[in-house]
Amino acid sequence: MGGRGTVCKGSWTRRARRGATAGALLAAVVAGTLLAGCTTTGSDDDGQGQGSDRRDDRTGAPPAGSALAVKIDNVSAARPQTGLDAADIVYAEQVEGGLSRLMAVYATRFPEVVGPVRSARESDLELLRQFDEPTLAFSGAQSKLLPLIGRAPLHAKTPEDAGAAYFRGDDKPAPHNLYLRPGKLLDAPPGADALTTGFRYGPAPSGGTPEDSRTVRYPAARFTFTWSDDSRRWQVSMDGRPTVTTDDVRVAPATVVVQHVTVRPSQFRDFLGNNTPYTETVGSGRAEVLRDGKIFDADWERRTANDGTRFTTTEGEPMNFAEGQVWVVYTADRS
Numbered sequence: 001m002g003g004r005g006t007v008c009k010g011s012w013t014r015r016a017r018r019g020a021t022a023g024a025l026l027a028a029v030v031a032g033t034l035l036a037g038c039t040t041t042g043s044d045d046d047g048q049g050q051g052s053d054r055r056d057d058r059t060g061a062p063p064a065g066s067a068l069a070v071k072i073d074n075v076s077a078a079r080p081q082t083g084l085d086a087a088d089i090v091y092a093e094q095v096e097g098g099l100s101r102l103m104a105v106y107a108t109r110f111p112e113v114v115g116p117v118r119s120a121r122e123s124d125l126e127l128l129r130q131f132d133e134p135t136l137a138f139s140g141a142q143s144k145l146l147p148l149i150g151r152a153p154l155h156a157k158t159p160e161d162a163g164a165a166y167f168r169g170d171d172k173p174a175p176h177n178l179y180l181r182p183g184k185l186l187d188a189p190p191g192a193d194a195l196t197t198g199f200r201y202g203p204a205p206s207g208g209t210p211e212d213s214r215t216v217r218y219p220a221a222r223f224t225f226t227w228s229d230d231s232r233r234w235q236v237s238m239d240g241r242p243t244v245t246t247d248d249v250r251v252a253p254a255t256v257v258v259q260h261v262t263v264r265p266s267q268f269r270d271f272l273g274n275n276t277p278y279t280e281t282v283g284s285g286r287a288e289v290l291r292d293g294k295i296f297d298a299d300w301e302r303r304t305a306n307d308g309t310r311f312t313t314t315e316g317e318p319m320n321f322a323e324g325q326v327w328v329v330y331t332a333d334r335s
Helices: 022-036 122-128 143-151
Strands: 068-072 089-094 100-106 135-137 155-157 166-168 178-180 213-218 221-228 233-238 255-269 275-280 283-291 294-302 310-313 326-332
Touching (some): 089 275, 213 255
Antiparallel strands (some): 068 100, 221 233
16 A cells, blocks of 8 residues: 555645535435434534645646445344455444444445445545545435535445446345445555655554454444454454355455544434534544554544544554554444
8 A cells, every 4th residue: 555664645635625416416316315313403604714735745747547435234134244345445434323424435446336335424524524525435425414425525426327337236225235346436446645644654653552353333233353463454344243254255354443523413303313423534633553462552633634543652653553454443432
């Protein structure tokens, strides 16, 4: 993915604000109603200002392309998932009812199929502003969220405006059976330069505490990462069961970040009246970085929504990640 000891995902470019087309928004209303049924009240104020210029730290040129982000269902009925092992980054966040949902980001390679695909949330827009006009694949969103999606600097793709890229499988009941063929949505993976996250890759810092397993708990979900000496990876389990794709591949990132953030109520509610949590990914705080069978205490900072997130050791040195897939699990800061 990146060179050892270098800032390999931290490009900084100005992005034009291209929202979804009116047709795509209308289609997303239908998709949000039929497929997601996720929220019923909301605010049209996105609260997101303009960011600074972003240029590639090494060449000064804009990134070669934009990343593909896919919202992936993560309730028990949606498992096993497809294509999760091929993602460069997997973000895990809390949603309604204390459950979890994933966002998988693809840049260096596309799997043939990804899914199941589900609906977008308000927090996604802030998270995705660090990328240069990414494509967001999702099943839909409720109507009051659509103006925010329309103003966001991303390309929104639902089944109604990119029908050839989506299909319904027969392995799971609806709505847990919607899948995406990335190759029918984008011509080719844009490459590692599209991962404008601020992550660094290279040798581990000194210190760290040996760690066999780490569990992160949400009110109604949990993630466990268990170190494997054989694969040199952290094997993922969700809700107590190993995470294995439909291709029988154990999902096992090289680096896991447990990022402590503010999780607050949003202006939105689902169709049952449950509030939609908003995960704040701009700001600063503490984190734990799992790599090489150790856990490292770290600090994180993301100054604006257009910036990537910088991780440092508690001594202020850059925190390098191991080469390979990264999982970032957002958890409510209790401090």
